[in-house]
Amino acid sequence: MGFTGFPDEAFLFYEGLEADNSKTYFTRHKTLYEEAVRAPMLALVEELGPEFGEAHLFRPYRDVRFSKDKTPYKVHQGAFVDLLPAIGLYVEISAAGLFVAGGLYSQAADQLARYRAAVAEPLTGKPLDSIVETLRAGGYEIGGDRLKTRPRDYPADHPRIDLLRHRTLYAGRRHDPEPWIHTADVLGHVQRSWRAFGPLVDWLCAHVHTTTLPRR
Incomplete structure (x- = not known):
């Protein structure tokens, strides 16, 4: 079957998971997760695939090995089209609604150096500035991990200092769980x-592009 929207039960599932993020809750409602969350998301990305590429659905389980937060489950279901490692397109549902985004989600040291060099150079940096401003004008939020101060070796009065502060960079938009989210209009x-x-x-x-540094 094709994508027909996310049922109301998907958002109720995540409301319940936010209130009780436990194995007991998830196990009791796993069938609901599979039918109301995972199956519609799979149908959605399948229809998006011919234009944008194959998407990977993230697992519902959190990696808590190095986190102070030991809650075992993610309170959202995301899917990512990986055009290059950590660069691509993202879609997510949660109790808060629908979130769509695209951009760069992590950088190795060599990638960060290339990013900043390209931002600093007018020939390549000005087009990025224009892209970001166009997205803002279209109602998209610009996000990402940023330095609180200027990066080393770049002056505080650089014309693109805000972009230079970014260590990751993406654009996104959130949609409340309005009636159209329960329909194929999501596509x-x-x-x-x-x-x-x-x-x-x-x-x-x-x-x-891709890091050339060896994995640790």
Whole structure:
């Protein structure tokens, strides 16, 4: 069957999981998760696949090995189209609704150096600035991990100092769980947003690309 929307039960499932993030709750409601959350998300990304590429669904379990927060389950279901490692397109549902995003989600040291060099250089940095401003004008939020101060070796009055402070960079938009989220209209919303993110993702792929550093 094709994608027909996310049922109300998907959001009720996550409301319950936020209130009781336990193995007991998840086990008791696993069938609901599979039918109301995972199956519709799989159907959605399958329909998006021909245009944007194959998406990977994230597991519902949290990696708590190095976290102070030991709650075992994620309170959202995300899917990611990995155009390059950590660069791509994202969609998520949670109790808060639908979230769509696209950009760069982590960088190794060599990628960060290439990113900052490309931002600093007018020939490549100005186009990124224009892309970001176009996305803001279209109602998208610009997010990512950022330094609180300027990065070393770059002046505080650099014309793109705000972009230089970014260690990760993405654009996104959140949608409340309105009635259209329960319908196939979600597909069109995600398509329009992912198309809007295209220039940002293309810039990142061209100028940051894949790390060449060995894995630790």
